[in-house]
Amino acid sequence: MSLAGKVVIVTGASSGIGATTAEEFAKQGSKVVLTGRNEANLKATEAACKAANSKVELLLITADVTTDAEKIIKTTIEKFGQLDVLVNNAGFGEMGAILDIEVDQFDRVMNTNLRSVFLLTKYAAPHLIKTQGNIVNVSSIAGLRSFPSASVYCTSKAALDQFTRCIALDLASKNVRVNAVNPGTIVTDFQRRIGLSEEDYAKLLEHSKTTHALGRVGQPKEVADVIIFLASDSSSFITGATLPIDGGKHAMCPR
Template identity: 55%
Template structure:
């Protein structure tokens, strides 16, 4: 198992889904955690789960707010350094998905997705780089198989994740001289609240998961813990010679070509 003992990790989108799963995984591996999300109650639930997983209560920092708010970004970084004295890992996990084709995409929704899924990642990374330079740290971006392959009906989401993949590659090269590693994970369908928050009702989501059995080579959707373990690996010294990589965690979906 990767060893993150004493490593200080900022995890965005930690109130649910892959962000929450990553927080719990990091807690089990001994990390100190700075968790952020928009929902205070859910964020507190994540913190409780981290304590149950082995993290001391005093080694968890909660910063509630919209990660697209510049002041929230600054507060997150400043409070993390104030409490823990350093930053070793940044996990950019916050994200949203909304339906829309080139004919139906609402531009306000396009702007929202590009803001949350891409622009915020750039801004927060900028703030963290000086601290990661000191620790020779690691950045892990949560992208998607939609960044690697084209899918109809979620145009802006696909575009935002493709942007994250290119961001990952470019920044990996830019920060390599500082020994900061930058990688992304590219999940397929993972069982979270993401799609329901994006507009699917319970019946539609159940059908979506059933359909995922045929769109993923392994015949099922993924679990947050499976993505979280890959993130932990990339954040740890076990991945010391990996940078600029996009790691599919998608049950083989990226390799499929249905006919």
């Protein structure tokens, strides 16, 4: 995959897709920068990366992407001297219909899912131009399809998809590629963090057998493998793409 020795930032590396993606980059021999707000969870990801590759070079940055974007990029360059791949994975969701959701909820979701990506991209771009690196944004099926009581989250991810395409055009002449992955339902703690009880989460996983054409939900590694592909030279002629990793959910229509 030509990722050995590449310097990779993975935001939201403390759990779920981010943690698994960091581990997969470690297996490739990349130098991995792990960022997240939960230091204990970051250390767990660090341990998993070292178990995957005992020689891996890691940098842990406990940070909040909404306030520490410049710090994340600056600290990475101070440590490794370059940046080859930025994986904007950190994400946040809050549910609520328009009659119920509050402005501060809107702001929190947009700050994490869109504004932080803008800032990280802006600060990272000059360094990615030097290395002719690339960006992979972790979006969602919610950016491609509409769901009730999820207007803010869906809008943030749709905006991220458009941002991905626009920045891909901005940086194409510099030979910097920008792509996004759009996962469907993946087995992580994300749904629990947005308020689903264990009972409701179990119901969601069972219902997802009917909403994903392949008849099941996805696993974090299935997303991480595509992120690795998009970050590598194997996808050298792909930019501005938003790739669903959703078992065919984006192609389905309710009956």
